[in-house]
Amino acid sequence: xxxxxxxxxxxxxxxxxxxxxxxxxxxxxxxxxxxxxxxxxxxxxxxxxxxxxxxxxxxxxxxxxxxxxxxxxxxxxxxxxxxxxxxxxxxxxxxxxxxxxxxxxxxxxxxxxxxxxxxxxxxxxxxxxxxxxxxxxxxxxxxxxxxxxxxxxxxxxxxxxxxxxxxxxxxxxxxxxxxxxxxxxxxxxxxxxxxxxxxxxxxxxxxxxxxxxxxxxxxxxxxxxxxxxxx
Numbered sequence: 001x002x003x004x005x006x007x008x009x010x011x012x013x014x015x016x017x018x019x020x021x022x023x024x025x026x027x028x029x030x031x032x033x034x035x036x037x038x039x040x041x042x043x044x045x046x047x048x049x050x051x052x053x054x055x056x057x058x059x060x061x062x063x064x065x066x067x068x069x070x071x072x073x074x075x076x077x078x079x080x081x082x083x084x085x086x087x088x089x090x091x092x093x094x095x096x097x098x099x100x101x102x103x104x105x106x107x108x109x110x111x112x113x114x115x116x117x118x119x120x121x122x123x124x125x126x127x128x129x130x131x132x133x134x135x136x137x138x139x140x141x142x143x144x145x146x147x148x149x150x151x152x153x154x155x156x157x158x159x160x161x162x163x164x165x166x167x168x169x170x171x172x173x174x175x176x177x178x179x180x181x182x183x184x185x186x187x188x189x190x191x192x193x194x195x196x197x198x199x200x201x202x203x204x205x206x207x208x209x210x211x212x213x214x215x216x217x218x219x220x221x222x223x224x225x226x227x228x229x230x231x
Contacts, residue, residue, distance in 0.1 A: 038223045039128045044164040045120030052115045058152040060105035061131030062139025066213035067108040069200035070130045075229045076117030081109045083191040092190035100144035109189045129219040134177040152186035
C-alpha cells in the first residue's frame with residue numbers, strides 16, 4: 001500500500017476519534033495538545049535586507065503538507081511549494097520517493113522577502129512549530145528517511161546560520177533530546193505533484209490534517225504572533 005493510501009487509511013481511522021472530540025468540546029484544543037517549545041532567536045543571523053527582494057530556503061521535516069501550511073502563514077513568505085530534495089530528478093515522484101530508497105526527503109521550498117523576514121527567523125519557525133527536530137527519520141505516524149529533518153542550504157551564509165543555530169539550541173538544551181536535523185547543500189528541488197500542493201488549505205477537514213497539521217498553524221499564531229498572518 002502506498003504512503004498516500006496509508007495516510008488516507010489513517011484519516012479514516014481518526015474520524016471516530018475526531019467526532020468524539022467535537023462532541024466533547026473544541027477539536028483544536030485537543031489536537032493541538034502536543035508540547036512545542038518557543039525558541040530563542042538565532043544569535044547568528046543575516047540582517048534584514050534594505051530593499052525588497054526574493055530569497056529561497058528549502059527545508060524538510062515529515063509530511064510536506066504541514067510544513068507548507070505553516071510557512072504559508074508566515075509574514076514575508078512569498079510562496080511555499082511542496083516537493084522533493086536530496087535525490088535525483090528521475091526519482092522525484094511520490095510513489096517512488098515513498099519507498100524510502102531515493103535519498104529524497106519530502107521538502108518545501110520557501111520563497112521569502114529578506115526585507116521582511118530573515119533566514120534565521122524561518123529556521124526558528126521550522127525548528128519549533130513546523131516539526132520536531134529531535135525525531136530521527138520520522139515525524140509522528142510517518143516513518144522513513146523521506147521524512148527526515150533537513151535544512152538544505154543554498155549558500156555559505158545559510159549554512160553558517162543553520163549550523164550555529166542548531167549548536168546554540170543544543171547548548172541551551174531547549175529540547176530534551178539532541179537535534180538530529182541534517183544541514184546539507186541543496187543540489188536540487190523538484191515540485192511535487194499538483195494534488196499535494198496546498199493540501200492542508202484545501203482539505204482542512206481531513207482527519208490527518210486536523211490531527212497533525214492544523215495544530216502547527218495554531219501554534220505559530222500563538223507562539224510567534226509577530227510572524228503570523230491569516231492568509
